[in-house]
Amino acid sequence: MRPRFRAGRLVAVILATIWLVIVIAPLYYMILASFRTQGTYLTASPWLPTGGLSVSSYSTVFGAGLGRYLLNSVILTAACILLTVTISLGAAFRIVRRTSRAVSAAFVVMLFGLAIPVQAIIVPIYVLIYKMHLYDTLFALILVLSAAAIPVSVLIMVSFVRDIPRELIGAMLVDGGNEWTVFRRLIWPLSRPVLATLAIYNGLNVWNNFLLPLVLTQSGNVAVLPLGLTKLEGLYSVNVPAVMAGVLLSVLPLLGLFFVMRRQVMNSLGGIVAR
Amino acid sequence: MAGIGPPMLLFGVFIIVPMIAAVVLSFVRWNGLGTPKWVGGSNWAAFFRDPVARTSVVVTAKVVVLSYVVQTPISIALGLFTAGKQRYRTVYATIFVLPLLMSTAGIALMWESLLDPQFGAFTALARSWHLSFLQQNWLGNPSLALYVVIAIIAWQFIPFHTLLYAVGRRQIPVVLYEAATIDGASPAQLFWRVTLPQLRYTVVTSGILMIVGSLTYFDIIYITTDGGPGYTTRVLSLDMYNAAFVQEQYGYASVLAVILGVIGIAVAVGLVRLTGFASMASQQEGAA
Numbered sequence: 001m002r003p004r005f006r007a008g009r010l011v012a013v014i015l016a017t018i019w020l021v022i023v024i025a026p027l028y029y030m031i032l033a034s035f036r037t038q039g040t041y042l043t044a045s046p047w048l049p050t051g052g053l054s055v056s057s058y059s060t061v062f063g064a065g066l067g068r069y070l071l072n073s074v075i076l077t078a079a080c081i082l083l084t085v086t087i088s089l090g091a092a093f094r095i096v097r098r099t100s101r102a103v104s105a106a107f108v109v110m111l112f113g114l115a116i117p118v119q120a121i122i123v124p125i126y127v128l129i130y131k132m133h134l135y136d137t138l139f140a141l142i143l144v145l146s147a148a149a150i151p152v153s154v155l156i157m158v159s160f161v162r163d164i165p166r167e168l169i170g171a172m173l174v175d176g177g178n179e180w181t182v183f184r185r186l187i188w189p190l191s192r193p194v195l196a197t198l199a200i201y202n203g204l205n206v207w208n209n210f211l212l213p214l215v216l217t218q219s220g221n222v223a224v225l226p227l228g229l230t231k232l233e234g235l236y237s238v239n240v241p242a243v244m245a246g247v248l249l250s251v252l253p254l255l256g257l258f259f260v261m262r263r264q265v266m267n268s269l270g271g272i273v274a275r
Numbered sequence: 276m277a278g279i280g281p282p283m284l285l286f287g288v289f290i291i292v293p294m295i296a297a298v299v300l301s302f303v304r305w306n307g308l309g310t311p312k313w314v315g316g317s318n319w320a321a322f323f324r325d326p327v328a329r330t331s332v333v334v335t336a337k338v339v340v341l342s343y344v345v346q347t348p349i350s351i352a353l354g355l356f357t358a359g360k361q362r363y364r365t366v367y368a369t370i371f372v373l374p375l376l377m378s379t380a381g382i383a384l385m386w387e388s389l390l391d392p393q394f395g396a397f398t399a400l401a402r403s404w405h406l407s408f409l410q411q412n413w414l415g416n417p418s419l420a421l422y423v424v425i426a427i428i429a430w431q432f433i434p435f436h437t438l439l440y441a442v443g444r445r446q447i448p449v450v451l452y453e454a455a456t457i458d459g460a461s462p463a464q465l466f467w468r469v470t471l472p473q474l475r476y477t478v479v480t481s482g483i484l485m486i487v488g489s490l491t492y493f494d495i496i497y498i499t500t501d502g503g504p505g506y507t508t509r510v511l512s513l514d515m516y517n518a519a520f521v522q523e524q525y526g527y528a529s530v531l532a533v534i535l536g537v538i539g540i541a542v543a544v545g546l547v548r549l550t551g552f553a554s555m556a557s558q559q560e561g562a563a
Contacts, residue, residue, distance in 0.1 A: 016353065016367055019433075027373065045403070046394075046396040091278060121293035121296075124292070124294075124296035147286050210380050210494045225378065226381065229378070251381060
């Protein structure tokens with residue numbers, strides 16, 4: 001290898017390491033701060049693990065209802081994943097089989113939906129949910145967040161189902177299978193990896209969504225984690241360690257998932273648009 | 276099998292209907308109670324007269340342009356770096372993804388306390404290393420707050436775009452590099468003549484996501500500065516949120532919503548045109 005390449009590589013490693021520090025430093029700060037008490041947070045260094053560590057913040061946030069927020073987030077995310085993944089797979093199969101002109105038209109309408117930022121329709125959504133007597137329920141969030149996830153889910157599923165060779169489907173139909181057999185015996189087993197991708201991508205979006213819970217719910221017993229964290233901050237504005245402990249606990253489930261299936265998560269996040 | 280019905284129903288009721296409703300609402304005066312009153316174009320006229328709205332447009336434009344300018348080169352550089360096959364680069368790539376796992380609310384709260392002018396981590400550094408420029412009221416200083424917010428947004432989103440560029444880079448056929456190297460191309464030439472042109476779809480996709488994303492950006496600004504100090508970080512989506520859910524002027528809020536929506540759609544239609552999603556050609560068909 002020529003020296004010029006090697007120098008370039010060194011610069012690249014140095015720059016990447018700078019970014020590494022930029023990523024890690026705030027996370028490290030947060031972890032350390034979460035192990036302080038209100039008193040030691042004010043006196044000890046925010047960068048060095050000296051001056052007394054404690055887990056009291058963690059019990060504080062669980063006492064303040066973090067467990068409830070966590071449960072709500074799990075319910076909401078699981079329900080949204082289940083709903084979007086099943087219905088978008090079914091729809092994608094229909095769209096690719098082009099059973100009618102109406103189906104193709106529906107697909108174009110959904111593609112159009114990719115472009116609509118949820119901020120632009122949040123006011124009517126609020127009014128609608130209010131009129132449906134669903135304000136301040138998890139069910140409202142399930143419906144709206146699933147609806148918002150449909151365009152991207154259907155698009156990904158369509159581009160996947162389309163790559164399944166037509167001859168395979170044709171052969172099954174010739175052998176006396178109906179559409180349902182094709183779906184159950186061919187499409188469903190083949191699409192499981194894509195379904196995992198979609199589930200991860202949508203799940204992350206739902207888990208972290210802030211605006212919709214902010215607008216569509218208000219009481220603590222239906223608050224999901226991101227909203228609950230800001231409620232914690234309102235409650236403990238002077239107790240930074242408790243807020244940091246809350247933030248950290250809210251990332252832990254995802255972090256656990258991430259380390260169990262790192263490759264899948266990264267492929268899913270990066271591949272969702274590249275597909 | 277249910278097919279296209281259920282998603283269309285869900286999508287129709289909660290996305291299409293609100294979209295139409297937003298346009299209609301922009302022509303009425305309504306506080307959420309009582310009957311909406313038709314006022315024609317007066318909400319729209321109010322928008323063009325409102326100095327706060329004008330400020331919001333400028334602040335939003337700054338957020339969009341600066342986010343793009345800051346995030347794109349860093350994401351490309353890190354994406355190319357993490358696309359490498361060496362083991363240590365996988366470790367880097369894994370750590371780079373971490374911010375993506377955090378909720379925006381979590382990121383906002385973390386930075387808010389880190390940047391605290393009295394007890395924050397920068398202030399501590401300023402004291403122990405005698406670097407007084409690090410002691411700032413980062414989120415409270417009118418001439419700093421917007422740039423700090425843009426930096427936090429970059430911290431949140433660069434990981435995602437880095438992943439996109441890494442995926443894009445791995446899809447470039449190795450033969451292109453081999454051929455160019457045999458022809459005597461320098462590393463810089465490899466980048467400008469092979470890598471960048473081959474990444475054009477990623478550049479477009481990532482760019483549009485960045486633009487639409489920062490155009491409608493809300494969460495971090497709402498939590499950290501709530502538009503302040505003064506109106507220095509008041510973006511359009513925050514203006515809309517306040518009009519609707521603080522002042523309960525649903526009509527005027529809908530004007531802002533429609534403006535956001537129209538710009539978002541215009542940008543995304545550009546995406547569809549440029550990347551050929553609309554042609555419904557799959558990756559495999561396209562590659563053949």
